[in-house]
Amino acid sequence: MTMQTNIDDSTAGEEEARISTRVVMQQPSLAKYRVPVFRELAGRDGIDFELLYGDLDGIPNVAAEGFRSELVPLGQYRVLGTELLWHTAQGSAVSRKRADVAILVWNVRYLSLVPALLKAKFSGVKTILWGHAYSKQESPVRKFIRQRVAQLADALLFYNQQAATQFRSEGWPEERMFVALNSLDQAPIIKAKAHWAAQPEQLEEFRLQHGLAEGPVLLYVSRFDPANRADLLIAATAQLQKEFPSLRVVLIGKENEERRRLEELVRQAGLEQHVQFPGAIYDEQLVAPWFLSADAFCYPANIGLSLLHAMGYGLPVVTGDDIASHNPEIEALQDGVNGLLFQHGSVDSLTDSLSRIFSEPELRHSMSINAEKTIAEKFNLETMVDGMAAAVRYCRSLAD
Known part of the structure; x- marks a missing residue:
């Protein structure tokens, strides 16, 4: 009986490893307050998590704890007074050899974002855009570009319910929208x-x-x-x-x-x-x-x-x-x-x-x-990561 239990446990472990969703997230930096978030996500059942992060000016990076990570230099450029970014991590995150689902920063100042989303379409990696979904300096042009870029993603992950509600009122599909209430580790x-x-x-x-x-x-x-x-x-x-x-x-x-x-x-x-x-x-x-x-x-x-x-x-x-x-x-x-x-x-x-x-x-x-x-x-680490995990499960279901 003991031998049978060990065999079953081993088989279950192999099955879990086989069906785990490889999730690669791209971020501009590894800020201290985000470490508990990523650690919590990495600890969720069925998720094999990796973080690719940059070296954004003004935000010091810290060591990763409880998850795999890799520093990928972030290109930062100023053109006509506007800061533009290029992060090769976005392209790496959507490699089929590396990921099943990629979570990318939803910021249209990343010139690397659209190429990465197009590459994901070709490679079969499902994508989640995570961000505010609005700007304090909003303009019709900025909003138009942000929403056109969003159409290339499989799911959208919002910082709060208000932004999701706004998108919903504009006719975006309910099933593609998820909320990870931005929170602190308490x-x-x-x-x-x-x-x-x-x-x-x-x-x-x-x-x-x-x-x-x-x-x-x-x-x-x-x-x-x-x-x-x-x-x-x-x-x-x-x-x-x-x-x-x-x-x-x-x-x-x-x-x-x-x-x-x-x-x-x-x-x-x-x-x-x-x-x-x-x-x-x-x-x-x-x-x-x-x-x-x-x-x-x-x-x-x-x-x-x-x-x-x-x-x-x-x-x-x-x-x-x-x-x-x-x-x-x-x-x-x-x-x-x-x-x-x-x-x-x-x-x-x-x-x-x-x-x-x-x-x-x-x-x-x-x-x-x-x-x-x-x-x-409501506004705690577990609830926040619940929203992230739900978006990952949805994207995984699209691939099954």
């Missing part, structure tokens, strides 16, 4: 929360040391970029400190020209005792006490994955209501449920929204619970 956040929950005395000491014990405390964590409109937060602080004399506003991020501009605004407004800039903090264990000491998270414009970072800590998120100015992750925010939207560009509206959160503890508590629920039920 494991480091969960670990950091547990670490600090186990030592409340140290957390209280941290709050006292940094003047956060009385509050309210408002947090911003991200790079400093003019598009993020942190200047609105400084202006709102000038009004809020009159109602909340113990208000502390913490802006965490690497020093650059924009941060120096914001620091000057703080000095001009005489807000030094209310606003602090601790600098860049990349270690989750070290940034966690700032999140755990805050009452709300504010990112006035252009918000992205930072929204999911904050909600992982149960913080209500406040941002502007110009949805088009944000990144796909804005879909996680439900106005009045797990955060608040203020009138884009309005200091008074931002001030009112923040005042409401600070002065209504029941609302703040409800939003905190709903923020964590949003992450646990």
